[in-house]
Amino acid sequence: MTDESWAGWYRDREGSEAVVLTTDGRRLRLRIRGVDFEGASFATLAPLAGTPPEHGTAALAEGVLTDCVLEWDLPLPVLVAGALRHATLSCLLSLRRAEPNLHLALHLNGAVYESARAESDFAAALASVQRALPDGTRLQTCIACAFSDYLPASDRSLSGTLACFREVKDAYREASGEGDVLELWERRTGFVQEIWSCRAFEARPARGAGTGHRGAFPLENA
Known part of the structure; x- marks a missing residue:
């Protein structure tokens, strides 16, 4: 995957500054007040190892970024x-x-x-x-793709826990329930951001085979 960069703003009680969010579809990166943050989810952005603790003033809770607006x-x-x-x-x-x-x-x-x-x-x-x-x-993003799903019986996080099955497309097309997805789980390509999109995208079926564990997108009764 090729990195994409998205311009934006970071704000907290200390003020605001322009930032650039960079992702390869799997991990997120940005720099805040001279400190580099990285994480698999927007909810797990943490300073990279080796960042001097006296640098930056972003609030952390259990080591991850919090009390701010992106x-x-x-x-x-x-x-x-x-x-x-x-x-x-x-x-x-x-x-x-x-x-x-x-x-x-x-x-x-x-x-x-x-x-x-x-x-x-x-x-x-x-x-x-x-x-x-x-x-x-x-929408043509990973959350709407025919080859993405969440782990059955797990809590869905803010972002980044969506699994991609693009390397086992034919097998996933036959998946129609929790058991089928569990059987394929170790063959997943990896995890992706819900707002990511790649060339392997195919629209998710409305119902039946190929809707895996999480069903169609969006769910009709949600």
Whole structure:
């Protein structure tokens, strides 16, 4: 995967500054007040090993970034009546010690399609955006992909625990429940960010075989 960088802002009680979020689809990186942070999830961003403790003033709880707001925009591919269009996804994330609050807004063809103001994770927020989109318009991100799933019987985190099965596509296409996904789990390609997109993307089926453990996207009854 090739790195992507997204310009944004970091804010806390000490002030605000421009930042650049960089990701390869798996891990996230950014620098805050001279300190480099990295993590598999927005909820697990931690200073890299060897960072002098006197550098920077970002708040940490159990070693990870907290009590702050991150805001950034990223380009997002969207399928409109089968044709690829490029939209912009605006992300507003409040990292709190208790529970993060997330708001997403998709800017497409002069219109804005939003999630709720205080979603708890990217999967739920992206599902809200998808439901708001017109018929025939589909997000083209990992959460909407035919080859992604979560580990059965596990808690879904803010981001980064979505497994990719693109290297075992044919086997995953036959997966239709928890047991099937568990059998394939050790053959997963890796974990990806829900807002990532790669060339292997295929739209997730609406129902039946190929919807794995988590089902269609978005779930009709959610």
